[in-house]
Amino acid sequence: MLLKDVIGQQKIKNQLIKTVKEGRISHTQLFLGSEGSGNLALAIAYARYICCTNKTDGDSCNTCPHCTKYQKFIHPDLHFVFPVNTTKSVTDKPVSDDFIGKWRESILENPYLSLNQWYDIIGIENKQGLMTVKESEGIIRKLSLKSFESDYKIMIIWHPEKMHPPAANKLLKLIEEPPAKTIFLMVSENTDQILPTILSRSQIVKIPKIENNDLAGYIKDKFGLDDKKSKEIANLAEGNYQKAAEIINNTEEHENNLEKFIQLMRLCYGGKMLEILKWIDEIVSTGRERQKSFLDYSLAILRKNLLISLDKSELVYLSEKESDFSNKFHQFINDSNAFQITQEINKAYADIERNAYGRIVFLDLSLKLRKLIRKQN
Numbered sequence: 001m002l003l004k005d006v007i008g009q010q011k012i013k014n015q016l017i018k019t020v021k022e023g024r025i026s027h028t029q030l031f032l033g034s035e036g037s038g039n040l041a042l043a044i045a046y047a048r049y050i051c052c053t054n055k056t057d058g059d060s061c062n063t064c065p066h067c068t069k070y071q072k073f074i075h076p077d078l079h080f081v082f083p084v085n086t087t088k089s090v091t092d093k094p095v096s097d098d099f100i101g102k103w104r105e106s107i108l109e110n111p112y113l114s115l116n117q118w119y120d121i122i123g124i125e126n127k128q129g130l131m132t133v134k135e136s137e138g139i140i141r142k143l144s145l146k147s148f149e150s151d152y153k154i155m156i157i158w159h160p161e162k163m164h165p166p167a168a169n170k171l172l173k174l175i176e177e178p179p180a181k182t183i184f185l186m187v188s189e190n191t192d193q194i195l196p197t198i199l200s201r202s203q204i205v206k207i208p209k210i211e212n213n214d215l216a217g218y219i220k221d222k223f224g225l226d227d228k229k230s231k232e233i234a235n236l237a238e239g240n241y242q243k244a245a246e247i248i249n250n251t252e253e254h255e256n257n258l259e260k261f262i263q264l265m266r267l268c269y270g271g272k273m274l275e276i277l278k279w280i281d282e283i284v285s286t287g288r289e290r291q292k293s294f295l296d297y298s299l300a301i302l303r304k305n306l307l308i309s310l311d312k313s314e315l316v317y318l319s320e321k322e323s324d325f326s327n328k329f330h331q332f333i334n335d336s337n338a339f340q341i342t343q344e345i346n347k348a349y350a351d352i353e354r355n356a357y358g359r360i361v362f363l364d365l366s367l368k369l370r371k372l373i374r375k376q377n
């Protein structure tokens with residue numbers, strides 16, 4: 001991960017480069033940025049820039065021995081700590097090192113990965129990831145050794161809010177006064193759950209969302225999209241690379257949901273009961289996940305149509321097909337029915353989730369929508 005591999009964020013990159021050039025690298029920094037902003041990617045690229053022995057003004061060299069090892073995340077002076085828990089194969093007192101192979105593989109493939117994706121990868125199922133006292137003892141041990149190859153020892157802690165308070169307490173002294181040339185880079189999405197004792201000892205590097213143009217340019221190349229499509233998706237993703245990647249993978253589902261939604265609204269408005277029943281047969285045959293995805297999508301498109309009705313269309317981003325449809329449809333969504341429609345869809349979602357009989361849930365929903373959609377302001 002070179003700095004140039006991180007999507008956009010030129011301002012932050014310049015700021016980080018400057019700290020290295022001017023020799024004012026803070027020993028404890030918190031890279032704070034929302035999901036998909038690239039906070040982890042930036043921390044890794046920054047760590048590498050610090051250690052590269054042949055760096056230029058703008059990036060690491062990519063060829064020195066440090067860069068070569070950083071490229072595969074196997075540099076002996078680069079350490080990672082991240083939330084883990086017991087799994088089928090690691091059953092006793094899990095720590096990051098038990099999962100380091102999987103971690104390297106995962107961030108090599110996608111340094112924008114989310115916490116939930118990571119939990120899926122290691123298979124901790126419904127448990128939360130955490131960092132225990134045993135983890136802290138490991139950190140202290142590693143950092144008490146002399147550095148092996150680089151001048152700097154760098155410890156990247158991903159999601160420090162998952163640290164147990166006793167584990168964090170063990171680290172306080174070290175974080176406050178680390179040995180010379182030891183750097184903590186913590187990476188998190190918000191400060192809410194980070195222990196105040198950790199927070200107060202960290203210098204915060206605020207990472208904004210990725211700018212639309214930068215994101216559009218990146219996904220255009222990476223996924224081979226045309227100009228228009230890449231801009232459309234970057235707008236929808238709102239500066240979150242993870243979300244953009246998800247949208248690209250879900251485009252087909254998205255279009256399918258829109259088509260189904262248009263059909264249902266027309267049928268409900270026309271009150272054609274037999275055809276509604278046919279529509280229900282179809283959606284019920286697609287399985288629960290698809291049904292939930294349809295309801296989720298319905299909520300989103302309704303919200304957008306309400307905003308258009310309220311003359312707030314500048315807040316709404318629609319794909320071309322959605323826009324064609326919403327041009328007329330928004331007249332049917334207003335102050336007096338939007339809340340109830342939303343409630344009914346939410347209820348249907350909850351019912352599907354707890355395994356209620358799909359045919360009844362959708363029949364019930366259609367009957368309500370039939371009434372609500374004709375309700376005028």
Ligand SMILES: [Zn+2]
Nearest residue numbers: 052061064067
């Ligand atoms: Zn280098």
